[in-house]
Amino acid sequence: MGGFLAQILNGLQYGLLLFLISSGLTLIFGVMGVINLAHGSLFMIGAYLAYVVAGLTGQFWLALPAAVVGGLVFGAVLERGLFRKFRQREHLDQVLLTFALILLFEEARAALIDNQFHAVPVPPALDFSVPVIGGFAYSAYRLAVLAICLAVAGGMVAFVERTRIGASIRAAAENSEMVDLLGLDARLIHTLVFASGTALAMLAGALAAPLQSVYPGMGDGFLILSFIVVVIGGLGSIAGAFWAALLVGMIDTLGKVYLPEMAGIAVCGMMALVLLWRPSGLFSRG
Amino acid sequence: MTRLSTKGHRWLGLGAALLASMPLWAAPYYMQLASSALIAAMFALSLQLLTGGAGLVSLAHAGFFGLGAYTVYLLGGGSSVFVSVPAAMLLSGVAATAIGRLALRTRGFYFLMTTLAFGQMLFFLFHDTSLGGGADGVFIARPGLIWAVTKSARPTVFLLLNLATLSLMYFSLWKLMGTMFGQALAGIRVNEDRMRAMGHDVQGLKLAAFIVSGALAGLAGHMAALTDAFVSPELLGWHRSAEALLMILLGGLGALHGPILGAFALTLARELGQSITERQRLVEGVVILAAVLLLRRGLAGWRQ
Numbered sequence: 001m002g003g004f005l006a007q008i009l010n011g012l013q014y015g016l017l018l019f020l021i022s023s024g025l026t027l028i029f030g031v032m033g034v035i036n037l038a039h040g041s042l043f044m045i046g047a048y049l050a051y052v053v054a055g056l057t058g059q060f061w062l063a064l065p066a067a068v069v070g071g072l073v074f075g076a077v078l079e080r081g082l083f084r085k086f087r088q089r090e091h092l093d094q095v096l097l098t099f100a101l102i103l104l105f106e107e108a109r110a111a112l113i114d115n116q117f118h119a120v121p122v123p124p125a126l127d128f129s130v131p132v133i134g135g136f137a138y139s140a141y142r143l144a145v146l147a148i149c150l151a152v153a154g155g156m157v158a159f160v161e162r163t164r165i166g167a168s169i170r171a172a173a174e175n176s177e178m179v180d181l182l183g184l185d186a187r188l189i190h191t192l193v194f195a196s197g198t199a200l201a202m203l204a205g206a207l208a209a210p211l212q213s214v215y216p217g218m219g220d221g222f223l224i225l226s227f228i229v230v231v232i233g234g235l236g237s238i239a240g241a242f243w244a245a246l247l248v249g250m251i252d253t254l255g256k257v258y259l260p261e262m263a264g265i266a267v268c269g270m271m272a273l274v275l276l277w278r279p280s281g282l283f284s285r286g
Numbered sequence: 287m288t289r290l291s292t293k294g295h296r297w298l299g300l301g302a303a304l305l306a307s308m309p310l311w312a313a314p315y316y317m318q319l320a321s322s323a324l325i326a327a328m329f330a331l332s333l334q335l336l337t338g339g340a341g342l343v344s345l346a347h348a349g350f351f352g353l354g355a356y357t358v359y360l361l362g363g364g365s366s367v368f369v370s371v372p373a374a375m376l377l378s379g380v381a382a383t384a385i386g387r388l389a390l391r392t393r394g395f396y397f398l399m400t401t402l403a404f405g406q407m408l409f410f411l412f413h414d415t416s417l418g419g420g421a422d423g424v425f426i427a428r429p430g431l432i433w434a435v436t437k438s439a440r441p442t443v444f445l446l447l448n449l450a451t452l453s454l455m456y457f458s459l460w461k462l463m464g465t466m467f468g469q470a471l472a473g474i475r476v477n478e479d480r481m482r483a484m485g486h487d488v489q490g491l492k493l494a495a496f497i498v499s500g501a502l503a504g505l506a507g508h509m510a511a512l513t514d515a516f517v518s519p520e521l522l523g524w525h526r527s528a529e530a531l532l533m534i535l536l537g538g539l540g541a542l543h544g545p546i547l548g549a550f551a552l553t554l555a556r557e558l559g560q561s562i563t564e565r566q567r568l569v570e571g572v573v574i575l576a577a578v579l580l581l582r583r584g585l586a587g588w589r590q
Contacts, residue, residue, distance in 0.1 A: 035395055038526075091398060092343045093578050096535060097529040103567040111565070128558035224406045225392075226398045235395060264410030268403050272388050275400060279391040 002136035007257050008250075011185035013142055015249020016149035020204035022233070023156065023241045025199025030173035030236020031193045034083055035094045038101035040223025042198050044216075046071065046110060046205025051120050051214045060123040060210065064148075068199045075198025079191050089189075106216060115216050120209040145207050152203070153242060160238055169193060173236035221253035225252065228271045234281025244282065287338045287472060288541045288586070289463055291375030298456075298543060305449050309442040317441040318513075322447035323553035325510045328455055329526075330501035330545035335459060337531065339468065340495050341475030345527045346385055346405035350378040350500040352522030353408060354507030356418050359517050362444035370429040371508055378504025379497050381408065386496035390489060393478075413519035419576050423518025426511060444513045449584055451509055455502060456546065462498075463542055471495055515534050532570075536577040538584025547585040 025039050049070060050063035053153030082101075086094050121127075122141045129137035160166040168184045169192075205219075212218070229248050233240025248267055274282060291299065305324070308317050329351050336342045354374035361370055385404045392400050412418035435443050462468055470491050473481045482488045511517050520526075529552070530545075537548025552573065557568030577584075 029395055033395075089578075091394070092337065092531060092535060092539070093344070095343060095398065095528065096532055096574050096578050099532075099570040100578075103571040103574075107567040107571065108564055110567075204486060218521075224403060228403050231396060231399050231403065251288055261415040265407055268407035268410070271400065271403050275388050275391055280396070 002134075005133070005136055006138060007254055009138055009142065010145070011250035011253035012246065012247075013146045013149070014253050015246040016146060017204045017208055018222070018225055018229060018249045019153055019242050020149060020200045020207075021151075021222055022229040022245055023238055024200040025226050026230045026233065026236055026241045027169065027173065027193050027243070028197045029230065030046055031169060032083065032087055032190050034086055035091060035098065036083070037095060037098040037223065038105060039197070039226065040219030040221075041102050041105040042071070042074075042201035042219070043205040043208070043222050044109070044219035045074075045105065046115060046202030047120075047209040047214045047218060048205075049202065050206035050209040051118050052113070054120055054209075060120070063206045063209070064203065068203040071199030071202035074202070075195035076191050078169070078198065079194035083194060084187070084190065109216065117213045117215045119213055120155060120274045122210045125199055138184055141177065145211070148207065156200075157238060157242075165189070165192070172275035225267065230281075231271055232274045234283040237281065237283045240281055240283025287334075287463060287468075289460055290541070290543055294543070298546070300451060305306035306446065308445060314441040317445045318321060319553065319557065321441070321445050321448050321513050323550050324445070325506055325513065326530075326533060326553060327546045327549035328452050328509060329446075329503055330530045330537070330549050331452070331455060331459065331498065331542075332499050332506055333527075333530045334534055334542065334545045335462075335471075335495055335502070336340060337534050338542070339463065339475065339528050340471040340492055342492065342496070343531065344389075344405075344496075345398060345524050345531075346389065347499070347530055348524060348526035349385075349405040349408035349522050350382055350503035351507035351510070351526065352412065352517075352519070354378045354504030355511040355517045355521050356507075357504070358429055358508060358511040359419060359424060359426045360417075361429070365429045365545055367429045367431055367512070370409055370512075371505065374504045374508035375501040376504075378507070380498045380502035382503075383493070386493050390492050390496065391581040401527075402524055405522070405527060409519055409522040409524070410433035412514025412522060417518065418517070421519055423516060423520070425516050428512055428515050436514040448509055450514065451505065452546070455505065456543070459502075460542060467494070469530070478571070485535075529570075532574055532577060536573070536581065536584060538586030540583065541586035544584050544586040551585060 021039065021043055025036065028034055028036055028039075046067045050060065053062040053063040053066050082097075086097055089097070112201055112235075122139075126141040126144050128140050130140050130143060131137045160169055168189055171178045172186065172189055225248055226245075229241055229244045232248065233242070233244035247270070251270060252263055252267050255266045259266070305320055308320060312320075329347075333344070333347045336344055354377070357374040357377050358365075358370050361373060385401070389397060389400045389404060413421050416563055418424070431447075439522050463471075470481065470486055473486070474488055474491060479558030503571070507521065510521070533548035533552050534545045535548070536551055537546065553561075556566065556569060559566065563569065
């Protein structure tokens with residue numbers, strides 16, 4: 001029973017990490033109309049940043065603001081320097097350019113750090129188990145990740161739903177021309193969305209670093225899963241990404257434990273079902 | 287999509303003759319290299335029917351390639367190529383029918399994302415389960431040709447066999463693109479809605495292209511398994527699909543023979559890159575940037 005409960009919590013926490021990654025992805029698709037295959041690499045960069053920061057300073061917690069600030073800056077630079085120009089390109093060009101970014105990011109990682117697996121220790125302050133129900137105890141760090149992801153998700157939904165800038169992001173996700181008609185600076189919104197998406201993916205990578213090893217190509221699995229989340233949730237929909245990420249995270253986690261051979265196939269199969277039922281996603285308004 | 291004229295075909299024929307003469311002057315290593323370029327060319331050419339032909343960018347294509355390769359493993363040792371070739375094309379074609387029916391319900395970004403996910407589903411099928419002999423890949427018994435091939439004759443025989451298969455595939459597609467079917471695909475690429483409004487069965491045409499293209503990718507995968515006597519789940523990974531798209535773009539999106547030029551150019555660039563640096567991803571990344579940013583019309587459009 002305790003084991004099953006632990007898997008449910010693991011699934012929840014995996015799903016929330018997946019939400020941090022895919023919410024950025026879905027907004028970048030929705031608002032900018034750009035397909036970014038290198039989004040998974042940003043997750044990998046965040047994880048390696050945590051490994052480096054924790055190694056240099058001995059303070060894992062510094063890695064989280066470093067990932068967020070670094071992500072905002074890196075994302076803004078990428079958007080201004082590259083993705084702004086990709087927007088006008090055809091899908092094929094976008095696929096290949098962002099595929100090239102994956103290769104170059106991985107090569108840069110190999111040159112700057114190395115090609116080895118690395119463990120990032122769980123911060124000592126949270127390296128204990130918390131009794132949850134009865135005799136069942138759960139890792140305090142994993143609970144902290146749950147709480148941080150929920151707080152970030154809540155903050156993001158509040159920002160997108162309640163603020164003026166959030167309203168224009170929603171408007172842009174529905175219809176990018178509307179933003180221009182409303183007299184808002186669409187270019188600023190693009191930079192903001194891309195920078196936030198990068199920061200969220202890198203934060204997810206930093207949070208995940210102590211949970212799994214840090215290794216080359218670690219973003220690849222997350223890339224596929226977050227694409228599936230975006231398809232199931234509907235392009236540009238934050239609420240859709242949230243529920244779809246929880247669903248995918250749960251199925252993938254439980255699948256890996258109870259039916260390890262079928263987990264990857266089950267997630268793709270679920271996407272197939274959604275496509276049969278609602279080709280534009282569960283939460284799309286179209 | 288441009289189909290070469292007789293004059294253009296003379297150049298392609300010259301290239302083919304050069305490859306066919308390799309057993310007379312080239313070391314086995316270079317014949318094997320040429321074989322892998324020919325297989326890459328078959329793979330990219332099969333995708334060109336979708337991408338250049340109908341304007342569909344699919345990331346599931348490596349799945350069909352890998353499925354064709356794994357057919358040889360699934361048939362077990364001792365089968366003949368006259369069984370394994372149709373079986374590979376059939377299996378890939380059936381998978382393409384199932385995936386195409388679902389993925390073609392979507393358009394644009396959704397199509398990209400769903401083909402990526404379905405391609406990975408095939409990858410997981412061979413990577414996570416014991417169906418294909420495990421995640422690390424497996425050596426296979428080659429299907430029998432008409433005659434027994436000695437070890438020293440293999441590079442020559444497979445080079446000629448791959449050259450013949452590519453030529454056959456190219457001329458079949460060249461014929462196909464000249465038919466009403468090819469014209470209709472071109473219409474879909476330019477303006478799908480107009481084709482629908484004109485009463486064309488757009489969905490059916492796209493599905494037909496998806497199936498033919500998948501079955502041909504299965505043939506390419508079969509030739510890879512035959513040549514290398516080794517299959518691994520990595521054959522089905524989506525990076526391979528992206529590489530096929532790169533060969534198409536590099537060679538020229540608008541020309542049927544473009545992917546062949548692209549496949550040879552990429553193989554050559556990799557081989558040269560290998561002698562300069564160990565950083566293979568850097569080489570490939572730079573090739574992509576050059577192809578997308580500088581060579582807008584591909585190698586086939588060099589002189590236009």
